[in-house]
Structure formats: C-alpha cells, structure tokens
Amino acid sequence: MNMKFIKPIYETFEYVGKNILLGLYDAGYILLIFFQSVYFSKDVFRRWREIVKQMYIAGVKSFLVSSIVSFFTGMVLALQTGIELMAFQQEALVGDLVITVMTREMGPFTSALVLTASVGSAMAAEIGTMKVSEEIDALEMMAIHPVSFLVMPRVVALSIMLPVVTIYSVVMGTVGGAIVANFQLLVPYDVYYYHVLDTLRFKATYVGMLKSYIFGIMISSISCARGLQAKNGAIGVGQAVRSSVVISFLMVLIVGYFITALFYGKVHD
Amino acid sequence: MIELVNVKKKFDGKIVLNGVSFKVERGETFVIIGQSGTGKTVTLRHIAGLVDPDEGHVLIDGVRMDYADANTKTTLREKMGIVFQSGALINWMTVEENIALPLIESRKYSKNKIEEIVNYYLRILQLTDARNKMPAEISGGMKKRAALARVLVRNPEIILYDEPTAGLDPVMSRMIDELVRQMQRDFGVTSVVVTHEMQSAYYIADRIAMLYKGELIACDVPENIKSSKNPIVQQFITGSIEGPIEVQ
Ligand SMILES: Nc1ncnc2c1ncn2[C@@H]1O[C@H](COP(=O)(O)OP(=O)(O)OP(=O)(O)O)[C@@H](O)[C@H]1O
Numbered sequence: 001m002n003m004k005f006i007k008p009i010y011e012t013f014e015y016v017g018k019n020i021l022l023g024l025y026d027a028g029y030i031l032l033i034f035f036q037s038v039y040f041s042k043d044v045f046r047r048w049r050e051i052v053k054q055m056y057i058a059g060v061k062s063f064l065v066s067s068i069v070s071f072f073t074g075m076v077l078a079l080q081t082g083i084e085l086m087a088f089q090q091e092a093l094v095g096d097l098v099i100t101v102m103t104r105e106m107g108p109f110t111s112a113l114v115l116t117a118s119v120g121s122a123m124a125a126e127i128g129t130m131k132v133s134e135e136i137d138a139l140e141m142m143a144i145h146p147v148s149f150l151v152m153p154r155v156v157a158l159s160i161m162l163p164v165v166t167i168y169s170v171v172m173g174t175v176g177g178a179i180v181a182n183f184q185l186l187v188p189y190d191v192y193y194y195h196v197l198d199t200l201r202f203k204a205t206y207v208g209m210l211k212s213y214i215f216g217i218m219i220s221s222i223s224c225a226r227g228l229q230a231k232n233g234a235i236g237v238g239q240a241v242r243s244s245v246v247i248s249f250l251m252v253l254i255v256g257y258f259i260t261a262l263f264y265g266k267v268h269d
Numbered sequence: 270m271i272e273l274v275n276v277k278k279k280f281d282g283k284i285v286l287n288g289v290s291f292k293v294e295r296g297e298t299f300v301i302i303g304q305s306g307t308g309k310t311v312t313l314r315h316i317a318g319l320v321d322p323d324e325g326h327v328l329i330d331g332v333r334m335d336y337a338d339a340n341t342k343t344t345l346r347e348k349m350g351i352v353f354q355s356g357a358l359i360n361w362m363t364v365e366e367n368i369a370l371p372l373i374e375s376r377k378y379s380k381n382k383i384e385e386i387v388n389y390y391l392r393i394l395q396l397t398d399a400r401n402k403m404p405a406e407i408s409g410g411m412k413k414r415a416a417l418a419r420v421l422v423r424n425p426e427i428i429l430y431d432e433p434t435a436g437l438d439p440v441m442s443r444m445i446d447e448l449v450r451q452m453q454r455d456f457g458v459t460s461v462v463v464t465h466e467m468q469s470a471y472y473i474a475d476r477i478a479m480l481y482k483g484e485l486i487a488c489d490v491p492e493n494i495k496s497s498k499n500p501i502v503q504q505f506i507t508g509s510i511e512g513p514i515e516v517q
C-alpha cells in the first residue's frame with residue numbers, strides 16, 4: 001500500500017494518543033497534589049497565619065466581582081421566571097424560584113466561577129512564577145515541602161472561603177431578585193421575602209454548601225498543580241494560568257452536575 | 270564525598286551532558302568553568318538531585334542521589350546547600366524572612382536563637398540595611414548574598430555555588446571568595462563552584478574542571494590548568510577571540 005496515505009493517519013493517532021496520555025498524566029498530578037495537601041493538613045495549626053492570609057486575599061479579591069455577578073444573577077433569574085409566572089398570574093411565587101435556584105445551583109456556581117477567575121488564576125500565576133524562578137527548587141533544597149508550604153494553606157483557605165462567598169452570593173442574588181420583583185413584576189417586598197423564607201430548605205442549603213466546599217478544594221488543587229507544573233519562563237506561567245482556568249471551569253460544571261444528580265436525581269420515589 | 274559517574278543528560282533530544290565523571294573529596298573546593306550554556310547549572314542540579322540523569326549515577330557520601338526516593342533525597346539534602354544563579358529568594362518574603370525561613374521550618378531553634386543567627390549573617394554579608402526589603406527591591410548582588418546567607422545559616426557540609434560572584438563588584442567578589450575559603454578552612458565545607466571569573470577560580474580552587482560540549486575536557490589543580498596545552502582551555506582562560514571554541 002502507498003505509505004503516503006498511511007503516514008497522516010499514523011501521525012493523527014500518534015498525536016491523539018500522546019495528548020490523551022499527557023491529559024491523564026496531568027489529571028493524575030492534580031490528584032496527587034490534592035492527596036498530598038490532605039496529608040499535609042496535619043500542618044494546619046503551624047501554618048494558620050498563611051491560611052488566614054490566603055482567606056483574606058480570596059475574600060478581598062472576589063468581593064466586588066461576586067457582589068455584582070450574584071446581584072445580576074438574581075435579577076436575571078427573577079425577570080426570566082417572573083415573565084413566565086405572570087402569564088399564570090403567579091408572579092408572587094418568584095421568590096420561591098430565586099431562592100431555590102440560588103441556593104441549589106447559581107450561588108455555588110457563580111461563586112466558583114468568580115473565584116476561579118480571580119483567585120485560582122492568581123494562585124497558578126504565583127506558584128508558576130515561583131516554579132520558573134527556581135524558588136520551588138530552593139524550598140525543596142531546604143527540606144520544605146512545597147505542598148505543605150504553599151498548596152495546603154491555599155486549599156484550606158479556599159475550601160473555607162468558597163462557602164462563605166456562596167452564602168454572600170445567595171443573599172446578594174435574593175436582594176437583586178427582590179428589586180426586580182418589586183419594580184418590574186410589582187410584587188411587594190414583604191410578599192417576596194415571605195416566599196423566599198418559606199421556600200428556603202435545609203437540604204438545598206447544605207447541598208449548596210457541600211458543592212461550594214468541593215469546588216473550593218478542586219479550584220485550588222487544580223490551580224496550584226498547574227502552577228507547580230509550569231516551565232519555560234514567563235510564557236509557561238501564562239499557559240499554566242490559562243489551563244488552570246479552563247480546567248477549573250470544566251470541572252465545576254461537570255462535578256456540579258453530578259452532585260446535583262446525586263442529591264436531587266431521584267425524581268420518582 | 271560527591272561523585273558523578275558517567276552522567277548523561279538530554280533535554281528535548283539535545284545532548285547537554287555526555288558522560289561527565291568527577292569526584293570531589295571532602296573539604297575540597299572544586300571549580301567548574303565553561304562557556305554559557307554548556308550545562309554547568311545542569312551539573313549542579315544533578316548533584317542536588319533536582320534533575321535525574323538519563324544514564325550514570327550521582328553519589329553523595331556513597332549514597333545514590335539519582336532517582337532516590339523523597340526521604341533519601343531529603344536526608345542527603347540536609348547536609349547540602351545551593352546558591353542558585355538567580356538567587357531564588359522567595360519573592361513575597363523580606364530578605365530577613367528569607368534567611369530565617371530554613372531555621373523556622375526546621376523547628377530546631379528558639380525565636381531568639383534564630384534572630385541571633387540571622388543577624389550575624391546579615392552583618393557579615395553586609396545586608397543589615399536591606400533586611401526589611403523585598404527581593405524585587407534589592408540589587409542582583411544583594412540577592413546573591415541573601416541567597417548565600419540563606420544557605421549558610423543551615424551550616425551545610427556541602428555548598429554548591431552557581432556563579433556566586435557574577436554581577437558583584439570586584440571588592441564584593443573578593444569578599445565572597447574569601448568567605449568560600451573561610452568556610453573550607455574553618456568548617457571543612459566541601460564546595461562546588463561554577464564561575465566565569467578566572468581570578469576567583471584560581472584563588473579559591475583546589476581543582477578546576479572545564480566543561481565543553483557536554484564533556485569534562487580538563488580537570489586539574491589551578492597551576493596545571495594555567496599551563497594547559499589544550500588549546501580550548503587556553504583560549505577560555507585567557508579569554509581570546511582567536512581559537513578553536515565555536516562562538517554561537
Ligand atoms: N529543564 C530544562 N529543560 C530543557 N532544557 C534545559 C533545561 N535545563 C537546562 N536546559 C538546557 O541545557 C543547556 C545547559 O544549560 P545550563 O543552564 O546548565 O547552562 P550553563 O552552563 O549554566 O550556562 P550559564 O553560564 O549561561 O548559566 C542549555 O542549552 C539549556 O537550554
């Protein structure tokens with residue numbers, strides 16, 4: 001047979017195969033970093049200062065953006081569902097929908113996206129820069145484990161801060177929804193809040209918190225792992241940041257779906 | 270104390286070290302010279318166990334450093350310090366915090382003791398004024414000295430220096446040279462020093478090795494290097510443009 005036709009096919013397979021293997025390797029590395037930070041959480045008391053610092057940074061960096069994002073998410077939710085509910089003269093129920101969707105899904109989801117973009121990317125950049133300027137090597141030479149020193153405090157900080165930001169987002173989203181309900185759907189505030197509080201469920205809250213907690217661990221592990229894998233100078237740091245954001249977004253969507261399916265998936269009892 | 274046995278290393282298909290062997294005795298100061306990009310830093314990184322060779326071995330006190338498990342590497346590195354070419358100070362910590370870091374992390378010293386040790390090295394390396402500055406705010410030479418201080422506080426038996434005097438003024442360079450000799454004389458420290466400055470090399474070295482195209486083409490006491498018949502060595506140590514060295 002003519003080798004001219006074989007070669008591109010062969011090369012395609014080689015390319016795809018190589019990238020699948022590299023992808024698996026990177027996924028394995030992220031898991032390794034995660035398990036190492038679980039192990040090094042034994043140092044959590046020794047490193048509380050760094051953890052508090054990272055929590056503070058995460059809070060400050062995300063405060064403004066998550067305020068705006070969740071406020072508008074609540075407004076959009078109220079508007080979209082309100083228009084449909086109005087067709088049935090049921091617009092008074094808009095509060096039910098806003099609080100349900102915010103606690104179960106949009107609160108954790110928008111907070112995760114905001115923290116990925118603002119905090120996760122900064123983690124990848126910071127650690128990536130340390131990696132390419134030999135600072136990580138220097139730590140290893142001083143018998144300081146980079147996961148204990150850098151990664152674990154960030155993972156712990158984000159796993160605490162993401163639920164906190166989520167609660168804040170739910171509140172902001174509900175307020176955003178209230179304003180739309182009042183001015184565009186003509187639902188008075190007291191009616192709106194009555195429905196909000198009436199519908200607020202313990203299960204929705206703890207599933208939302210659990211989601212946020214898992215997202216926090218995932219985003220920080222992914223970002224730190226990508227940072228630690230950075231190479232080739234400043235360009236490599238840029239690539240690490242980009243891939244950390246892409247992987248985090250994808251994982252938030254995928255894992256978010258499965259957690260929802262796990263807790264709410266059984267429609268028929 | 271340090272032994273490289275036929276170490277070969279490729280990066281992305283490009284041969285960097287092509288069978289390098291040498292042995293550094295306890296208490297010896299071993300100087301590596303060579304053109305930029307010949308793999309001097311890579312050689313030091315092999316000794317430190319930060320890279321593993323494709324072929325060959327690296328032995329520290331007879332124990333294999335290459336491909337050793339994390340615990341063995343940590344144990345071997347405990348008696349070792351490396352002054353990186355760029356300093357590699359932790360960029361978000363002050364000079365003082367950087368120097369104190371290995372002591373704090375070792376959890377063997379009291380707060381007062383750490384302060385005392387750090388102050389001592391800040392003083393002898395003339396860094397007292399820079400103690401509260403961030404690495405980005407100090408000069409290249411100060412970074413080198415801070416990095417050296419961070420190594421010295423740990424009292425290592427082996428110190429690897431990657432161009433410790435590059436970018437320093439002549440007076441400061443001689444001071445660092447003097448310090449290298451003093452560490453050898455007073456504490457019996459074994460040193461491997463990468464340098465471009467022949468004056469430093471002659472002053473501190475017990476032996477000088479020249480790395481060229483991935484191989485050690487010379488390895489001898491300074492007098493014999495000075496009078497070497499090898500044209501490549503002669504061209505390098507005299508720094509002449511005419512000669513067999515290909516300049517890229
Ligand atoms: N991690 C790495 N990945 C790919 N290539 C590398 C890596 N480390 C070193 N190299 C390559 O190995 C060669 C030798 O590098 P090395 O840093 O050891 O040079 P050097 O002798 O220290 O030079 P200089 O005097 O400029 O510091 C260079 O061509 C470099 O590009």
Ligand SMILES: [Mg+2]
Nearest residue numbers: 309310354431
């Ligand atoms: Mg070098």
